[in-house]
Amino acid sequence: xxxxxxxxxxxxxxxxxxxxxxxxxxxxxxxxxxxxxxxxxxxxxxxxxxxxxxxxxxxxxxxxxxxxxxxxxxxxxxxxxxxxxxxxxxxxxxxxxxxxxxxxxxxxxxxxxxxxxxxxxxxxxxxxxxxxxxxxxxxxxxxxxxxxxxxxxxxxxxxxxxxxxxxxxxxxxxxxxxxxxxxxxxxxxxxxxxxxxxxxxxxxxxxxxxxxxxxxxxxxxxxxxxxxxxxxxxxxxxxxxxxxxxxxxxxxxxxxxxxxxxxxxxxxxxxxxxxxxxxxxxxxxxxxx
Amino acid sequence: xxxxxxxxxxxxxxxxxxxxxxxxxxxxxxxxxxxxxxxxxxxxxxxxxxxxxxxxxxxxxxxxxxxxxxxxxxxxxxxxxxxxxxxxxxxxxxxxxxxxxxxxxxxxxxxxxxxxxxxxxxxxxxxxxxxxxxxxxxxxxxxxxxxxxxxxxxxxxxxxxxxxxxxxxxxxxxxxxxxxxxxxxxxxxxxxxxxxxxxxxxxxxxxxxxxxxxxxxxxxxxxxxxxxxxxxxxxxxxxx
Numbered sequence: 001x002x003x004x005x006x007x008x009x010x011x012x013x014x015x016x017x018x019x020x021x022x023x024x025x026x027x028x029x030x031x032x033x034x035x036x037x038x039x040x041x042x043x044x045x046x047x048x049x050x051x052x053x054x055x056x057x058x059x060x061x062x063x064x065x066x067x068x069x070x071x072x073x074x075x076x077x078x079x080x081x082x083x084x085x086x087x088x089x090x091x092x093x094x095x096x097x098x099x100x101x102x103x104x105x106x107x108x109x110x111x112x113x114x115x116x117x118x119x120x121x122x123x124x125x126x127x128x129x130x131x132x133x134x135x136x137x138x139x140x141x142x143x144x145x146x147x148x149x150x151x152x153x154x155x156x157x158x159x160x161x162x163x164x165x166x167x168x169x170x171x172x173x174x175x176x177x178x179x180x181x182x183x184x185x186x187x188x189x190x191x192x193x194x195x196x197x198x199x200x201x202x203x204x205x206x207x208x209x210x211x212x213x214x215x216x217x218x219x220x221x222x223x224x225x226x227x228x229x230x231x232x233x234x235x236x237x238x239x240x241x242x243x244x245x246x247x248x249x250x251x252x253x254x255x256x257x258x259x260x261x262x263x264x265x266x267x268x269x270x271x272x273x274x275x276x277x278x279x280x281x282x283x284x285x286x287x288x289x
Numbered sequence: 290x291x292x293x294x295x296x297x298x299x300x301x302x303x304x305x306x307x308x309x310x311x312x313x314x315x316x317x318x319x320x321x322x323x324x325x326x327x328x329x330x331x332x333x334x335x336x337x338x339x340x341x342x343x344x345x346x347x348x349x350x351x352x353x354x355x356x357x358x359x360x361x362x363x364x365x366x367x368x369x370x371x372x373x374x375x376x377x378x379x380x381x382x383x384x385x386x387x388x389x390x391x392x393x394x395x396x397x398x399x400x401x402x403x404x405x406x407x408x409x410x411x412x413x414x415x416x417x418x419x420x421x422x423x424x425x426x427x428x429x430x431x432x433x434x435x436x437x438x439x440x441x442x443x444x445x446x447x448x449x450x451x452x453x454x455x456x457x458x459x460x461x462x463x464x465x466x467x468x469x470x471x472x473x474x475x476x477x478x479x480x481x482x483x484x485x486x487x488x489x490x491x492x493x494x495x496x497x498x499x500x501x502x503x504x505x506x507x508x509x510x511x512x513x514x515x516x517x518x519x520x521x522x523x524x525x526x527x528x529x
Contacts, residue, residue, distance in 0.1 A: 163389055170379045170390045177377045180339055182365035182392030182437050 012252015041218020047201025233283025
C-alpha cells in the first residue's frame, strides 16, 4: 500500500512539475503583457516535436536544450507579428487570437508530423528502474524532476539577479515607468514571451519522454496550469510554482483513494482555496488589473 | 541644439481637451519652472513630452528631433530623464534593483554616485520600494532618472508631500544639476521655491500658457504670482 501511495505521490509531483513549468510561462506572459496565452499547449507540443526530429541527429541531450529554444524563437516571431498588435486592447482580442492559434498549431503539427502518437526515445540507462522494490522510480522520473528544478532555479536567478529579470519584474507592475526610463519595452515583452515559451517547450520535451508524443500533448496540461496560477495567486511566480506542485500532488494522491475524482479534485481545491483566500495563496490584492 | 521645444500642443484625455495650444521652450543649461493651479495641465504637458500621453496635434522637438509620436523609451534614450508625479517607485523591487532598471546611457552617473548624493539610499539599498518614506522615494525617483545620464531633466512636483528640510535638499540638488549643465523643466506647486531657482517661468491656466517670462520679473509681481499660481504660493515662507 505504501508503495502505491509513494508511486502516486511521485507521479503527482512529476505532473505537478509539468503544471508548474507551463504555469510559470503563462504567468510571465500574463503578468507583463496581460495576455492569457491559450496557445501555450501548442508551443509545448512544438518543443516536443522539434526534439523528436532533432534527437536522431543531435542526440538526446542537445535536443533537450535546443528544441525548446526553437519553440521560443517561433514564439517570439508569433508575438512580434500577431500578439503585439493586441497589447493594450480589450483582453478578449488576445484571448481569441491565442485560442485560434492553439487550433492552428494542432492542425499544423498533424500536417507535418501526423495525427498518430509517436514514441520519443530516451537514453536506455535513464529508462530503467533504480531498484526492484521501487520499480516505478525510473531514472527518467528523477531526471525530469531534476531538470524542472534546474529550469525553475534558473528562471528565478534570471528574474532576481539580471537586469533583464529586474526589468521584467518592474514592468509587471508599471510598464510605463520602465519605458520612461529608456528600456525598450517592445523588446522586453518579446524576450519575456520567449522565456515563457522556452519553459513550455522544455515541459514538452520532458513530457514526450514519459507519455509519448501526439499533437494534443499540451491539451491535458493547459487547464490545470491556469488553475495553478489562480491557486498560487495572480501575479506571484513563487505562488504559481507552489500552485502547480500542489495540484499535481493532490490529484496524484486522490487517484489512490478515489480515482474518478483525479481531475475534479483540482477544481474543488481551487474553489476551497479561493473561498478562504480570494487572491490565492500568494496573491497580493489588486496587483494585476 | 535646443533641448526642448513644444509647439502648438493639443492633448486630450478621451474627449476632454486638456492642453490647448501649449508652447514651451527650454534652452541649453536653462532651468525653467512650469507653474499653475491643480488641473491646469502641468502634468499632462510633461506626459505629452515623454510620450505617455501623446499629443493629438502640435509638435514636441527634443534636441532637434521631432519626437511627438515616439514611444517613451526612444525619447528617454535621447537623454531625457523624467521624475513622474507621485514618484512611481517600483514597490516590489529593492532600492538597488530600482536603480538597475534604467537604460545604461554612458555618462558620469553610476549607482555609486547616486549613493554618494543620497547616502540614505545606500543605507536602504536592500529595502523594498514600498517600505520607503516619501523623502526616500523622492531621492530614489531622482536618482533613478539621473542614472539614465540625462541632458534634459523633467521633474513633476518633487516637493509634493515632503518635509521642508527634505524639500530644501531636493531644490539644492536640482540647482546643482543645472550647474552640471543639465537643462531642466520643473513642474511645481511650491511656487516661491521654484521661482527662486528658475531662470524662466511659464504659468499654465486651464490648459493654456497664461504667462511667460524671466523668473526674476515674475518674482517681483506678487499679485500675478498669487492669482495665477494658486493659493499654494503662500505655503512657502522660509526658502531663501
